[in-house]
Amino acid sequence: MATNEAPDIVVGRLPIYLRALTIMAEEGQEITSSQELSKKLGISSAQIRKDLSHFGEFGKQGTGYEIAYLRDQLKRILHVERTWPVALVGYGDLGTALANYAGFAPKGFEIVAVFDSAQDKVGQQIAGKEVLDLTEFPAVVRERDIKVAIVAVPSSAAQEVAGILVESGIKAILNYAPINISVPAEVQVQYIDPAAHLQHMTYYLE
């Protein structure tokens, strides 16, 4: 049922649906509707139904969506019914916060290796892992079959780090540095841009 034709912008909404469904399931709710999801998420119910229709027939006319079923289907579609090992580059304040972040495990990700190029950081322990020298990145990524990496280095180093990641076979990069990085088309990049979220909200403020 799943196709590769869904626009990227639709794919980007699936994690938002998955988050809402996961919370509802944890609260013991069994059935929802596109109308209820719409109210929770600020996305029109027509849009939600259209988005989901790219991937299959999940709702039943008149009864809505089975939450646990739709949640599991979205996990499958997003490939997070498994846990992805993740490499983290940058052991500064942000890297430390990310290594300790509790939000990855429930969503299918585990930071398994932390890298930095500063020799005074290499060898330190963080969240049960040793900080490794960035020169070890290619070998570790190959050995542990890591495809996903997080970049938490200063802007001035982000492009060079991205190059090392790509050469090592990383296929998905989450970039916290406030600059655009250039990678080959087959490598996914997403940006954490807190200022964009703030701008979204100031639209509504006087």
Add this chain to the structure above:
Amino acid sequence: MATNEAPDIVVGRLPIYLRALTIMAEEGQEITSSQELSKKLGISSAQIRKDLSHFGEFGKQGTGYEIAYLRDQLKRILHVERTWPVALVGYGDLGTALANYAGFAPKGFEIVAVFDSAQDKVGQQIAGKEVLDLTEFPAVVRERDIKVAIVAVPSSAAQEVAGILVESGIKAILNYAPINISVPAEVQVQYIDPAAHLQHMTYYLE
């Protein structure tokens, strides 16, 4: 020309357009098109034109968009032609990283006050500011007319902190804690959810 009728999901794309236009302007480019923006952003050109049409007539048939003009209009629409003072709550690793983050100032935000409830943190200096006791939050927010706050506290404290923020008159909250917080309808909340960005990318991975 601006209306309040634009769907929230459209508003959420304006910062993405603004980011792209800002980069293009910095690179010296003067004119762009919905087609070029589409290629850069992975959003269809029809969608981009439709999104922008909610706010006015920015493009000229056959000549595209004047980058600097459209950038300035989007800044005006998002209310970031000014700089918003921002309160940061939570002076842990993440809070430290945010206080030092270089990405806020160019986008219309300045962290002017940092708060924590841990007495060993209160009084420390970060990025030229003193860490204040959370009990001082209401007075400082009133005095400095702060409407925007960032929550970088553990999940267990996030809801309580959100309550203090709302009571103090904060109207927009950026929440880094991996839990949903409950606030009155007139208060905006956005979430930083790095796992959602990772899920977006693993959709494309085998």
